[in-house]
Amino acid sequence: MSLIPTDIKVRKQSQCLELTYVNNGGDDAVFQLSFELLRVYSPSAxxxxxxxxxxxxxxxxxxxxxxxxxxxxxxxxxxIFDDGHDSGLYDWKYLRHLCDNKNELWQDYLERLTQAGLARESNVIQFKSL
Known part of the structure; x- marks a missing residue:
């Protein structure tokens, strides 16, 4: 399977980047990477x-x-993400790695968060007026 996607779509409603690759047999393989996964596995320093x-x-x-x-x-x-992060360059090989290993990477991320006592949700506290 090629490392370069034949199609790239941003799916805002489902909050994912959709990458389409052509398999060796000629049929398409479609992968969806969540914005969150892309952000937490950014290749940036x-x-x-x-x-x-x-x-x-x-x-x-x-x-x-x-x-x-x-x-x-x-x-x-x-x-470029809405939290200001824009320094990661996702080369074709790395994007393909994320596609092929997203389930394992996601589980690893969740386990590391748990071990560190951190959460996926933002730590912003919202106060309700009385």
């Missing part, structure tokens, strides 16, 4: 850190929104 074991666990990203996609040459996409 802000998330991955500057060396092995220096990654920064992202939390409070459950409702993050993908605002824009910009091509970066012929090899990657720059994703």
């Amino acid at each position: 802000e998330v991955r850190g500057h060396g092995i074991g220096n990654d920064v666990l992202q939390h409070g990203k459950k409702n993050v929104v993908l605002l824009n996609i910009e091509p970066s040459g012929n090899y990657a996409l720059k994703l």
